[in-house]
Amino acid sequence: MNTGLDVGSTTAKIVRLESGIITASKVVPSHRWKELLEYGNKWDTVETIATVETTEAIQTPEATEIIQATETTETTGTAETIVSTGYFRKTVPHTAAITEITAASLGVRYYIPDAQVIVDVGGQDTKVIDLRNNTFLINDKCSAGTGAFLELAAHYFDIPVESLGKLHTRASRCARINNTCGVFAISEMISQLVGGYTMEEVICGIHQAFARRIAQMIPPVETVVLIGGTVLNQGLVESFESIHGSTVVVPPSPQTVNALGAALYGKKLRPEQ
Amino acid sequence: MTDTVGITALIPPELVYACRHRPLDVNNVVPTSSINPRSKLCAWTAVWRDEIMEGRMDIDSLVVVAGGDCHNALVDGQKVALSGVPTHYFFYPFDRDPDYMASQLKGLARFLGGIKDKEMFRTISGLKEKGLALDQLRVDDRARASDVFSALISFGDLQGDPAAFEEVLDTIPHTDVEYSSRVALIGVPPIYPDFHEVAESFGLHVVYDELPYEFVRLGGNDMQALAGSYRNYSFSGPITGRIEMIRQELDRRRVDGVIHYTQFACHHTLEDEIFRAHLDYPVLTVQGDLPRPSSEQLKLRLEAFSEMLEVMP
Known part of the structure; x- marks a missing residue:
């Protein structure tokens, strides 16, 4: 069995593969990543994490606890390969660790074998991966164009970030938000509210500003694959589609694609599984 | 004096x-x-x-x-x-x-008060021959890129003492190098003091340092020869000449990918799009600002680039 564990800045995700088929997946907040392994073990009660390397890198108190807990699980002798990815990839139990770039490339190709450009909108950064020439860009110096930008907007309105997409659909027009700096965009949001725009219309404007920021990072291409938890926001996806002009494809479960890619990497390491 | x-x-x-x-x-x-x-x-x-x-x-x-x-x-x-x-x-x-x-x-x-010791031209030419040999050594996987980079970058001033510098060159270890991919480092040199070591830790063998290579490539035994050589300093002329030079070296050194280091607020940063358009290799662009040990963001990029060169078809 191959497990992909993606512990990112905001959320932690797990995907389990058996004979190339996804048999389990789950998403929890990052700080609760341990639950994912417990969840996986309950889901597949006869497996164990026998192959986890107890390297220095994973000897955090949490990691040690998980390893000890799973070593006592009833086993059938079937080894599990855990490949970790995400910001915390080297501090959680893993057989191997890969970067999110490689994980995204492998995960997206599972669903879309001829994918050309992937945009992974994460909580703290955005990555653009051009599979045509194996290049990538990462924006991690500015919150605009990352999930943190939307968190700021949601925080201002005191609403859950998950509700932004639904509120966007209620807007009859979009307020223009020009600023590409997340912090200054809040000032501009306030100005637009003062100017008579509704919350929904300002949210629509925020999504468009977000989409413009991401679009600047993307090379010319006909089809873009969007992944990451942020693309569950339909308002953002629609804004991106209208601004970038490319065809946008969102694979099933866009939030767990990197965990899937990590699991697929494990399959590369141990093809017999 | x-x-x-x-x-x-x-x-x-x-x-x-x-x-x-x-x-x-x-x-x-x-x-x-x-x-x-x-x-x-x-x-x-x-x-x-x-x-x-x-x-x-x-x-x-x-x-x-x-x-x-x-x-x-x-x-x-x-x-x-x-x-x-x-x-x-x-x-x-x-x-x-x-x-x-x-x-x-x-x-x-x-x-500088006029030329007083013409013999220094020949002395330093000899040292540059040693520098070129050292550069070739890492191309042939027989020297660590971090050692060679330190030596080549020092050819800008020969550490203030050519005789002592020659001894430094002679102590650079010749050792077989293992790596996953061969990369070129173009642009101005990284402001991170540990850049080459970090690249090595991710299996990236830097076989071409664009600017330091100029330090050993150019030279001459008299003023006329110096003028004929240094007028071809690749960074100083049209970018077309630089692209041609880089292409030649990428081919000769059999690289798998290119890392373009850019410095925040340096006009050379604007050249990134040109290189990406004209070099037919995977290109990783990284940027530094203040002098610091390599950041985690930089390490992520180097690790991901190494993986892409090794894992992706």
Whole structure:
């Protein structure tokens, strides 16, 4: 069995593969990543994490606890390969660790074998991966164009970030938000509210500003694959589609694609599984 | 009397030695400097400027390469000049005109008091031969890139003492290198002091350092030869010539990918799109600002690039 564990800045995700088929997946907040392994073990009660390397890198108190807990699980002798990815990839139990770039490339190709450009909108950064020439860009110096930008907007309105997409659909027009700096965009949001725009219309404007920021990072291409938890926001996806002009494809479960890619990497390491 | 002459970018160090002075590449102190510059665009120039103006760097005069390489140096160099340091401005010809190059070298020799020891031209030519051999050694996987980079970058001033520097070159270990991918490092040198070591830790063997290679590639045994050689300094002319040169080296050194280092607020950053369009290799662009050990963001990029070169079809 191959497990992909993606512990990112905001959320932690797990995907389990058996004979190339996804048999389990789950998403929890990052700080609760341990639950994912417990969840996986309950889901597949006869497996164990026998192959986890107890390297220095994973000897955090949490990691040690998980390893000890799973070593006592009833086993059938079937080894599990855990490949970790995400910001915390080297501090959680893993057989191997890969970067999110490689994980995204492998995960997206599972669903879309001829994918050309992937945009992974994460909580703290955005990555653009051009599979045509194996290049990538990462924006991690500015919150605009990352999930943190939307968190700021949601925080201002005191609403859950998950509700932004639904509120966007209620807007009859979009307020223009020009600023590409997340912090200054809040000032501009306030100005637009003062100017008579509704919350929904300002949210629509925020999504468009977000989409413009991401679009600047993307090379010319006909089809873009969007992944990451942020693309569950339909308002953002629609804004991106209208601004970038490319065809946008969102694979099933866009939030767990990197965990899937990590699991697929494990399959590369141990093809017999 | 031998003076220490600060130099802000590549000028022929053989000429400084031939004038019986000691060059000091002011950039070499930057990666390990603790200075937080008061005002800056590019940290490379701002840090050496403050190092000099705060009296931390012991130089008697300064040669500012103000045309054809680093544009920010022109202003920061003048700030140093206004603080009382005798300063000379050196310009490369964009059109590679040999007469203009010769006139610039003559002007520099005048500023340095005239040529007094022509034998230094030959001495340093010999050392550059050793530098080229060392460069080839890492191309042949028989020397660590971090060791070779340290040596090549020092050819800007030969560490102030050619004889002692030769001994340093002779101690560089010849060792078989294992790696996952061969990469070229183009652009200005990284401001991170541990860049090559970090790249090595991710299996990336840097087989071409664009700028330091210029330090050993260019030279000559007299003023005319120097002018004929240094007018071809790749950073100083049209980018088409630089692209041609890089392509040649990428092919000769059998690289798998290219890392383009860019410095925040350096005009060379604008060249990134051109390289991406004209080099038929995977390109990773990284950017640095203040001198610090390699950041986690940089490490992520290097690790991901290494994986992409190794794992992806």
